[in-house]
Every structure is written in C-alpha cells, then in structure tokens.
Amino acid sequence: MGLGPDLVAELEAVVGAEHVRTARGDLEPYSRDATPMFRGAPDAVVWPRTAEEVAAVLRLATRHGVPVVPRGAGSNLSAGTLADRGGIVLVLTRMTSILEVDADELLARVEAGVTTAALAEAAAAKGLLYAPDPGSRTVSTVGGNVATCAGGLRGLKYGVTRNYVLGTTAVLPTGEIIRTGGRLWKDVAGYDLTRLLTGSEGTLGVLTEITVALLPMPATTGTGVAYFPSLADAGRAVTAVIGAGIVPATLEFLDAKCIGAVEDYAHLGLRRDAGALLLFGDDGTDDVVARTLDRIGELSTRHAALEVTLAEDVVRSEALLAARRCALPALSRLGTLTILEDATVPRPRLAEMVGRIDEIAARHDVDIATFGHAGDGNLHPTCVVDRHDEDAAQRAHKAFGDVFAAAIAMDGTITGEHGVGAAKLPYLQDRLGADQVALLRRIKAAFDPAGILNPGKLGS
Amino acid sequence: MNLFDPQLLDRCISCGFCLPACPTYALTGDEGSSPRGRITLMRALDTGVLDVDDPRVREEASFCLGCRACEPVCPAGVQYGQLLETWRDLEWAGRDRPLVARLLTTVTAVTPLLRLLGLVRRPARGAGPPDRSLMLGCVERGLFPGVSRAVRRLLPGIAVPPAQGCCGALHAHNGDSQRGEELAHRLGEQLPGVVVTTSGGCAAHLATVLGRERVQELSEHLVATGTTPVGEVRVGGRRARVALQDSCHLRNGLGVAAQPRALVAAVADLVPVPGEATCCGAAGTYSLLRPGDSRRILDPKLDAVEAAGVDYVVTVNPGCLRQLDQGLRRRRSRVRAVHLADLLLDAAGGRALPRPRRRALRAGRG
Ligand SMILES: Cc1cc2nc3c(=O)[nH]c(=O)nc-3n(C[C@H](O)[C@H](O)[C@H](O)COP(=O)(O)OP(=O)(O)OC[C@H]3O[C@@H](n4cnc5c(N)ncnc54)[C@H](O)[C@@H]3O)c2cc1C
Ligand code: SF4
Ligand code: SF4
Numbered sequence: 017m018g019l020g021p022d023l024v025a026e027l028e029a030v031v032g033a034e035h036v037r038t039a040r041g042d043l044e045p046y047s048r049d050a051t052p053m054f055r056g057a058p059d060a061v062v063w064p065r066t067a068e069e070v071a072a073v074l075r076l077a078t079r080h081g082v083p084v085v086p087r088g089a090g091s092n093l094s095a096g097t098l099a100d101r102g103g104i105v106l107v108l109t110r111m112t113s114i115l116e117v118d119a120d121e122l123l124a125r126v127e128a129g130v131t132t133a134a135l136a137e138a139a140a141a142k143g144l145l146y147a148p149d150p151g152s153r154t155v156s157t158v159g160g161n162v163a164t165c166a167g168g169l170r171g172l173k174y175g176v177t178r179n180y181v182l183g184t185t186a187v188l189p190t191g192e193i194i195r196t197g198g199r200l201w202k203d204v205a206g207y208d209l210t211r212l213l214t215g216s217e218g219t220l221g222v223l224t225e226i227t228v229a230l231l232p233m234p235a236t237t238g239t240g241v242a243y244f245p246s247l248a249d250a251g252r253a254v255t256a257v258i259g260a261g262i263v264p265a266t267l268e269f270l271d272a273k274c275i276g277a278v279e280d281y282a283h284l285g286l287r288r289d290a291g292a293l294l295l296f297g298d299d300g301t302d303d304v305v306a307r308t309l310d311r312i313g314e315l316s317t318r319h320a321a322l323e324v325t326l327a328e329d330v331v332r333s334e335a336l337l338a339a340r341r342c343a344l345p346a347l348s349r350l351g352t353l354t355i356l357e358d359a360t361v362p363r364p365r366l367a368e369m370v371g372r373i374d375e376i377a378a379r380h381d382v383d384i385a386t387f388g389h390a391g392d393g394n395l396h397p398t399c400v401v402d403r404h405d406e407d408a409a410q411r412a413h414k415a416f417g418d419v420f421a422a423a424i425a426m427d428g429t430i431t432g433e434h435g436v437g438a439a440k441l442p443y444l445q446d447r448l449g450a451d452q453v454a455l456l457r458r459i460k461a462a463f464d465p466a467g468i469l470n471p472g473k474l475g476s
Numbered sequence: 477m478n479l480f481d482p483q484l485l486d487r488c489i490s491c492g493f494c495l496p497a498c499p500t501y502a503l504t505g506d507e508g509s510s511p512r513g514r515i516t517l518m519r520a521l522d523t524g525v526l527d528v529d530d531p532r533v534r535e536e537a538s539f540c541l542g543c544r545a546c547e548p549v550c551p552a553g554v555q556y557g558q559l560l561e562t563w564r565d566l567e568w569a570g571r572d573r574p575l576v577a578r579l580l581t582t583v584t585a586v587t588p589l590l591r592l593l594g595l596v597r598r599p600a601r602g603a604g605p606p607d608r609s610l611m612l613g614c615v616e617r618g619l620f621p622g623v624s625r626a627v628r629r630l631l632p633g634i635a636v637p638p639a640q641g642c643c644g645a646l647h648a649h650n651g652d653s654q655r656g657e658e659l660a661h662r663l664g665e666q667l668p669g670v671v672v673t674t675s676g677g678c679a680a681h682l683a684t685v686l687g688r689e690r691v692q693e694l695s696e697h698l699v700a701t702g703t704t705p706v707g708e709v710r711v712g713g714r715r716a717r718v719a720l721q722d723s724c725h726l727r728n729g730l731g732v733a734a735q736p737r738a739l740v741a742a743v744a745d746l747v748p749v750p751g752e753a754t755c756c757g758a759a760g761t762y763s764l765l766r767p768g769d770s771r772r773i774l775d776p777k778l779d780a781v782e783a784a785g786v787d788y789v790v791t792v793n794p795g796c797l798r799q800l801d802q803g804l805r806r807r808r809s810r811v812r813a814v815h816l817a818d819l820l821l822d823a824a825g826g827r828a829l830p831r832p833r834r835r836a837l838r839a840g841r842g
Contacts, residue, residue, distance in 0.1 A: 041532025044520045045506075045513030050491045063505070090507070091492045109505045131496070155492045281551055345491050345551030352486035403486055 019059045019104075023080050027062055027104075030072040035063040035110075046105045049090040049097040051439055052355055053409075056100030058085065063107050067185055067193050067224040070106065074222065075191035077104060078466045084189070085470050086218035088129065088160030091152045093356055094437025096164065096217050101471055108159050111224060114138045123182060123199060125227045128159025132166075135228070144230040147174035150433075151341035159223045165215035167433035169337060172391030173265040173298070176433065178214045180228045186213055186221035189464040199227060212459070217435050218470045220463040234299035239266070239333035240309050240326040242316035243290035247271045247386065250292040251367025253319035254390040257296075257312055258363055264308050266297035267391030268340050271370075274347060274387040274398075281346040282339040290322055294390060295340050297333065343387045344398065351400035353409060357416050359423035360432030363393040372422045373397050380415035382408065394432035420446070436474040444474070479522050480562050487554045488515045494546035494554075499755050499773055500539055508532060509539055511546035511556055518563055528566050537567040538574070539769065541762055542649055543724035543755035548731070557680075557729060561653040568651025574765050607669040608697070609635035613678055614642045616794035623674050623794070626817035627694060629826050631703070637666055643673075645681035649760045660685035672697045674817055676723025676793040677760060680730050693726055695736040695792060695816060707823040709744045711787045711832060718744040718819070719786045721777075721800060722753045723793035736792050736816055743823035749784045751777050756791075758799035774803050782809055787832040792816050809833070 019027075019038065027036045037043070038060045047057035059082075064070045077084045083103030090097050099105050111127035114135065118124070119142045126135055132153040136146045149168035150156055156166065162184065167176040183197030197203060197210035213221055244250040250269050257267065270278065271292050279286045286293065294316060298308040313324040327333040339346075348354040361369045370386060373395070377384040388395040397419055401408040420430045420443050430436075430443045445453050460475030461467070467476075494511040495501055507513035517533050520526040526533050537560075544557045568574065610631070612624050628636060641663050648656030664671070664686045671691050673679045679693040692700060709716040718740050727733045733753070740746045757763060757773030778800075781789050789804075789811055791797045800813035810833040822829045 039532060041517065041520075041526055041530040041536075042506075042508055044526060044532075045508040045510070045516045048490055048516060050489065052489065089492055089495065090490075107505075107507075133496075152491075152493075154496050281553070342493070342551035345489055345493060348489045348552045349487070352482075354489055 026076050031064050031069050037061045049092050051093050051095040054095035054098050056098045058099035058105040059102045061105045063110050065110050070187045070222050070224055071191045071193050074189050077468050078190055083468055083471050086222045088157030089155045091156045094435045095439040096435055096437035098438050117142050122230045126158050128223045130158050132156050132161055139230050143233050145233045148177045158226050162214050162226055163218050164435040170265045171389055172267050173263050181214050182229050183227040184213055184223050185225035186223050188221050189469040217474045219473050219475045236302050236305050237299040238305040238309050239297035239336050242294045242321045242324045243287045244292045244321055246291035247370045248367050249320040250294050251370055253316045255364050256315045256319055264296050264298040268295040269390040270387040271385055273385035274343050277346040278339045278343055284339055347398050352403035354400045355412055356396050356398040358431045358434040359419055360394045361423055361426045361428035365426050366393050376415050376418045380411045382412050382415050438472055480518055484555055484559050487552050489552050494550050497545040497549045537563050541755050541759040544728035547728050561648050564651040565653050608672055609667040609669055611671050611673040612640050613675045620794055623815045623817050626821040640666055643678045643682050645677050648681055657685050676726030680725035695739050696732050699735040705739055705742045705820045705823055707825055709823045716744040717747050717786045719747050719749045719781055719789040721789055721791045724755050740790055747784050747786050749780050751780050756796050756799050758795040763799055778803050789813050790816050790819050
C-alpha cells in the first residue's frame with residue numbers, strides 16, 4: 017500500500033530521516049508482537065524522541081487518515097501492536113529518560129520507553145519500591161505497562177499498574193498534548209482521565225511521560241513453595257489463605273505441566289511428581305514476613321500439601337520468582353505454537369474454574385496447562401500445540417472461547433492483565449454488554465474523531 | 477520453503493526477552509537488529525516474503541555479532557547460533573562472502589600455506605600420554621604463539637601434535653558451515669583424547685561438531701582436573717588487580733564463566749567490571765569486516781575497564797585478546813590485555829607479564 021512520498025517526507029521532516037523507515041526489510045520485524053498467530057506489517061516505522069514529535073506525527077496521520085499504532089517493547093499478548101491495517105508503527109523506545117526519582121515525595125517521573133526493570137532499579141537505588149512487577153519487566157516499557165494496566169507477581173498485596181499512576185503526559189490523535197493528574201495522591205478535579213488512559217491500550221492517546229507513586233522499600237522479602245497432589249488442592253489452599261485474612265505479596269500457582277517445563281529450563285530442583293505448586297512470598301519487617309510465610313505453610317499443609325519449603329536466602333527467592341516469570345516461554349518448549357490466555361474469576365472460585373478448564377480441555381481434546389496469579393484469581397491457561405496441525409489450533413481456539421464464557425459465567429472476565437487488543441475484541445461484548453461497548457466507542461470517538469489511533473482494537 | 481530447520485525456527489515465540497541482552501539492539505534500538513527481529517527476518521526468508529538480496533536482510537546477517545548473548549536469556553531455548561550459521565550460509569554463499577572472510581578462511585584452512593606465511597611454528601614434539609592434546613589455533617599461533625607455550629608449561633605432558641589443521645569456526649560463522657564441519661572433524665582426528673583449547677570460539681565450534689565431552693577450554697580443563705594455580709601476580713609490590721572479559725562463545729555457547737574467574741581470583745584480585753560478560757566486538761572476523769561497529773561495541777567496555785582501575789584485563793580467546801590489546805593501546809591506557817594462560821604462568825613464576833604502562837596522556841583516547 018505505502019504512505020505516499022509526501023507523507024514520508026513530512027514525517028522525515030519531523031523526526032529526522034534516519035528515524036523513518038519504509039523498506040520492506042525494515043518493516044517486517046515490526047509485523048508481530050508476542051501474540052502468537054497475529055501478523056500485519058506497517059507501511060512505516062517511526063521513532064520519535066519527544067512529545068512534540070509525537071504530536072506532529074499524529075497531526076500528520078490525522079490529516080492523511082493513516083493508522084498509527086503505538087509500540088513499546090512489543091511484549092503484549094493480545095495483538096495490541098498489530099498493524100493489520102498498515103500505517104505507521106510509532107516506536108517509543110528512544111524515549112528512555114528517567115526524569116526524576118524523588119524520595120521525599122515518593123514518586124518517579126519517566127519517559128514512556130523506560131523499561132519497568134530500569135524504573136524499579138532507579139527506585140531501588142534510592143531505597144524505594146516500584147510495586148508493579150509484570151513477568152516481562154526486563155523488556156516491557158512503563159508506557160506499555162500503563163497502556164495495558166499490567167499486573168504482576170506482587171498484585172495481590174500491591175494491586176496493578178493503575179494503582180501507581182499519578183499522572184501522565186499524553187498526546188491525543190489530533191495533536192494536543194495533555195497532562196492528566198500530576199504528583200498528588202489526592203486530586204479529584206475533573207473526570208479521572210489518568211485512569212481512563214491507564215489500560216486504554218494505545219487507542220485514546222500516546223503516553224509520553226508518566227509519574228508513578230513509589231513505596232518505601234520493605235526491609236525483607238521471603239519466598240516459599242508448597243507442593244500439592246493436584247491443582248484443585250492448591251486452589252482450596254488459596255481460598256483458605258485468603259479466607260484467613262492473609263494478604264501476602266505473592267501467591268502464584270503452577271500446574272504439573274508448568275512445573276516440568278520451568279524445571280527443564282531453570283533447574284531449580286522443583287518436585288516433578290507434584291500435581292501443582294504454590295509459590296508464595298511476602299515483604300515487610302522480618303517478623304511479619306516470617307509469620308506470613310509460616311501461616312501459609314501451615315494452611316497449605318492442612319490442605320493436603322505434600323511438602324512446604326521456604327527459600328533460605330534472597331538468591332533462592334529471586335530464582336523462584338524468576339522461574340515463575342518465565343513460565344510461558346518455558347512452556348513453549350513443549351510444542352511449536354503456544355497460546356496463552358488470561359481469564360480471571362473471583363478468588364474463591366479459582367479451584368472451580370481450574371476444574372472447568374480441565375473439562376473444557378478434555379472436551380476439545382487439547383492439552384491446557386495452567387499457571388497464574390492465584391491470589392487475584394487471574395489464570396493463564398496455556399495451550400501448546402503443533403504449529404502445523406491446523407485442526408489442533410482450531411480446537412484450541414474453540415476451547416478458549418469456552419474458557420472465556422465459563423469465566424464470564426462465574427462473574428469473571430476475559431482478561432485480567434493482558435488487555436483486549438485485537439485478540440480479545442470478539443469476546444468484549446460478552447463481557448461488557450452492548451450498551452457499554454457503545455459508550456466505549458463514543459469515548460474513543462471523542463479522543464480520536466478520525467479513528468486513526470490503533471484501529472481494530474479496543475474501542476472499535 | 478524450509479531454508480531453516482523448522483525445529484529451530486519454530487522455537488521462538490517472539491516474547492522479546494532477548495532484547496535487553498543484545499549489544500546491537502542496544503546500539504540501534506531497532507527491532508530489526510535484535511534477536512527477535514532477526515528471527516523474524518529469517519522467517520520472512522523462509523516464507524518467501526523477503527529474499528536473500530533484501531538489503532536489510534543482508535545488513536542484519538552481517539551486523540549481528542554472533543555473540544549468542546541471546547541464547548542463555550531465552551527461556552524458550554532458541555538456538556540462535558545455529559540459525560545464524562544457516563542464515564550466513566544463505567547470505568554469503570560463494571562469491572558473496574565478504575572478501576576478508578574469504579581470504580581468512582582460505583588461509584586458515586590450509587596448514588602448509590599457514591607455514592609458508594610463517595604463521596605456524598613447528599611445535600616441539602609432546603611426550604605426554606594421548607589422553608588430552610592441545611589445540612594450537614590458527615589465529616592464535618600466528619598472533620600469540622606465547623599462549624600455547626604457556627599452556628605446555630602449565631600442563632606438562634599434554635600432547636601437542638604437530639600436524640593441526642584449522643577447526644573451521646571461522647568458516648562456520650562466515651557462510652560456509654559445511655566446510656566448518658569438515659575441518660572440525662578432520663582436526664578431531666588429528667588430536668587424540670580430550671581437546672584442550674585456549675580459545676572460547678574454537679571450543680564452542682568444536683564442541684558442536686565433535687560433541688561436548690571431547691572439548692575443554694583451558695580454564696574448564698584446569699578446574700575439571702583440579703590443577704590449581706600456584707603463586708600470585710604482583711604489580712608494584714602488591715597483588716595485581718585483574719578484570720576478566722568473557723569470551724562470548726565460551727560463556728553463552730558452552731556455559732563456562734565461573735572457571736576462569738576462579739582461576740584469576742586464585743592468583744590476583746579479581747575486580748568485577750560492568751559489561752564484562754558482553755561482547756567486546758571482536759566476534760571472529762567482525763572487527764575486520766565491520767571495524768566501525770566493532771569499536772562502537774568496544775569503547776564503553778574499555779571505559780569501564782579503565783574506570784575500574786585494574787592492571788590487567790584477562791581474556792580467554794585470541795580474538796578478544798587482540799581486540800582489547802589494540803583498543804587499550806590506541807587510547808594509551810596503562811591497562812594491559814593478557815591471556816589467562818600467561819597470567820597463570822606468571823603467577824607460577826614462569827615468566828613476567830608486561831608491566832602495566834605508566835599512563836602518559838589521556839589525549840589519545842577514543
Ligand atoms: C513472558 C511474558 C510474561 C508477561 N507477564 C506479564 C505479567 O505478569 N503481567 C502483565 O500484565 N503482562 C505480562 N505480559 C504482557 C506484556 O508484557 C505487558 O502487556 C506489557 O505491559 C506490555 O508492555 P510493552 O512495552 O511491551 O508494550 P507493547 O506490547 O509494545 O504494547 C502494548 C499495548 O500498549 C500500547 N502502548 C505501548 N506503549 C504505549 C504508549 N507509550 N502510549 C500509548 N500506548 C502504548 C500498544 O499500542 C499496545 O496496545 C507478559 C508478556 C510476556 C511475553
Ligand atoms: S529468541 Fe527466545 S527470548 Fe528472543 S523472542 Fe524468541 S523466544 Fe523470546
Ligand atoms: S548473537 Fe549477539 S548480536 Fe546477534 S542477535 Fe544474538 S545477542 Fe544480538
């Protein structure tokens with residue numbers, strides 16, 4: 017298709033010729049993100065450096081009616097950065113300044129392309145904690161995290177990205193640069209546009225700068241593992257933990273297939289004979305951490321745990337968490353096409369949902385491994401099949417349709433943290449209902465009258 | 477079309493975990509020069525979306541250092557090094573191979589020629605039992621003949637067969653993996669027992685062809701056989717301060733990183749330096765083929781080495797040794813680059829290392 021020489025020249029004038037690429041070989045690497053099966057190459061890739069450059073690019077795109085897809089690290093699992101209608105992929109990875117980390121105000125201000133790990137390190141250097149902790153933290157950008165409202169391994173105690181975004185600088189598709197929120201915990205002037213932009217998946221505006229709240233760094237962290245005969249047993253233990261009023265920082269689970277895959281990759285000495293494991297952790301003062309870990313251990317044992325072990329030191333703790341973070345890619349070693357989903361149910365129904373997933377898998381004759389954030393009912397059922405087995409891929413697709421329906425029927429949702437993107441769009445109305453979807457579209461139109469920003473995704 | 481082994485190519489799930497590890501991606505911030513992006517380019521070749529003449533495809537096949545830093549961080553277990561060899565076979569088949577690479581691979585493959593060029597000294601006949609033998613290495617025996625002499629003194633009795641061909645690593649990395657494999661097999665026949673090498677690059681290539689059990693890099697061999705170094709290296713009346721530069725293929729290909737550190741720490745003060753585990757830009761023939769990029773990779777590393785205030789930076793690979801040595805000389809640094817074998821021999825009282833230079837001017841830097 018192409019953009020036309022005029023537009024290309026205008027883009028070059030805005031960001032510099034070396035930051036606009038249109039050759040086939042330059043576009044191909046931007047034709048996919050971490051989502052399996054979805055492909056679509058843009059007509060141009062553009063790397064802006066400042067909010068003003070972003071604004072100028074968006075004004076041009078609006079004038080020419082060309083789609084613009086914002087992209088951070090491209091680690092999303094919902095085809096959110098798919099340029100399936102061509103146009104411009106706007107890559108924010110040159111915007112990597114950490115503008116400030118303020119220990120008195122407990123906040124940091126960063127450009128959108130800073131990786132989550134870099135932000136966390138900069139905060140840690142001043143004795144502060146950036147709480148959101150997505151598994152992809154070494155790669156994913158803060159802009160991408162805010163745009164998808166990323167969750168993570170500490171979600172139970174600390175919540176998700178949304179709870180930490182104090183303010184943003186965002187560029188609207190029409191070219192206005194707005195500042196939402198600011199540096200305050202309390203601020204109720206106007207509609208909460210900061211929250212609206214958080215989780216808007218690059219469909220309402222392009223985030224260029226983000227102010228996040230930090231916390232004092234907890235004195236200690238501790239981690240433990242409990243092995244169970246089955247995932248259902250583990251699920252019951254989780255219900256018991258939450259029911260006892262314990263809110264640890266981390267409460268993650270892996271089923272037997274995931275344990276095997278992670279162990280193959282990370283060689284941690286996990287028990288391969290267990291049907292499931294719970295990885296739990298907490299942070300705070302020494303005695304609080306010790307008490308939480310002990311009580312979770314106790315409750316696990318009471319709920320059929322085969323074995324409970326606590327990590328002896330930080331290194332071991334980190335190794336266990338790192339292993340959990342890589343569950344998805346480790347699972348992918350089992351086949352050539354790995355489809356990971358992201359259903360969420362109310363916490364007490366976790367075990368029930370796991371049972372439903374097993375039934376659904378059996379009915380469609382596919383293997384579904386499941387891991388996830390047990391503490392917040394967020395499951396990642398994952399199906400690994402042979403890329404070339406069309407039929408198996410179809411069966412997996414159907415099975416996941418049923419999984420989403422089951423989640424919704426349990427008052428759950430079709431995505432807890434990965435977002436809707438293009439991949440979940442077909443299921444969105446089932447979750448929200450027609451009226452709400454219509455409202456979403458009106459909001460989208462208010463921000464983006466020409467409909468150029470990330471079309472075909474949320475809000476379309 | 478299956479230009480690539482589908483078993484290898486299908487492994488990648490495009491998760492992007494490899495991005496932060498890749499030195500060329502760090503330079504450009506462009507997916508196209510990241511492991512994930514390069515694999516996408518290979519896929520595009522495989523499906524015919526792009527062909528081998530596409531300028532970006534050609535550029536990336538050459539821009540990649542082949543350092544394999546993307547392998548250990550990849551949770552899905554993608555064997556990137558293998559994919560790259562296939563890719564370069566496709567890109568650099570026959571006449572398209574870069575001239576420098578063609579010359580080097582021709583010269584190194586022919587031992588008599590090497591001799592004529594004075595690159596090979598006829599080694600003294602080793603008397604040891606043939607349970608292990610020392611590989612001399614084509615580049616090393618020309619540039620740093622002292623290294624294998626040092627090993628012979630550290631490991632008296634090791635067999636050093638005089639007739640040794642090339643291991644073929646340069647061929648495998650420069651678009652001729654078939655010849656690379658043949659040469660490795662032939663060398664395997666010439667060298668009895670466990671092959672001990674003083675080059676991380678050769679070790680990784682030989683291990684791929686001959687099997688991991690047959691090949692040991694020097695530090696690995698010393699640690700595995702419990703040959704503990706004696707003595708210490710001193711500079712100006714104190715224990716020397718020494719940094720270690722990993723060999724990419726040793727670290728990322730064979731997973732050997734602890735052994736050289738343990739050996740250095742036994743004879744000197746081992747000083748950790750940021751970036752010591754990432755590529756120095758030598759990358760086989762890379763510093764000859766792409767001198768500009770090679771220096772862009774090297775410079776921050778040299779800054780870090782100098783800032784750490786060390787006397788020596790130790791390498792375990794001749795290409796890295798040459799790269800660091802040249803770079804340090806160019807900026808008239810007081811720091812010296814030395815091979816691990818020389819450091820250990822010096823500690824044992826065998827021969828004095830060159831003294832760190834007195835820093836003259838900082839003006840000649842960069
Ligand atoms: C192995 C693995 C583990 C993961 N673990 C987790 C996890 O634990 N929790 C979790 O929530 N997610 C997880 N993810 C998903 C993914 O990493 C997150 O969605 C992440 O937030 C995406 O960040 P990114 O920088 O890669 O954004 P991208 O993938 O580039 O983009 C994601 C979306 O945000 C939009 N976007 C990106 N940057 C901007 C911007 N500056 N302004 C406006 N819109 C923008 C894009 O248009 C797109 O819609 C994981 C992914 C992988 C592969
Ligand atoms: S090479 Fe490995 S780490 Fe990189 S994108 Fe592919 S699967 Fe992920
Ligand atoms: S081999 Fe090195 S330079 Fe090449 S893609 Fe992998 S990490 Fe990057």
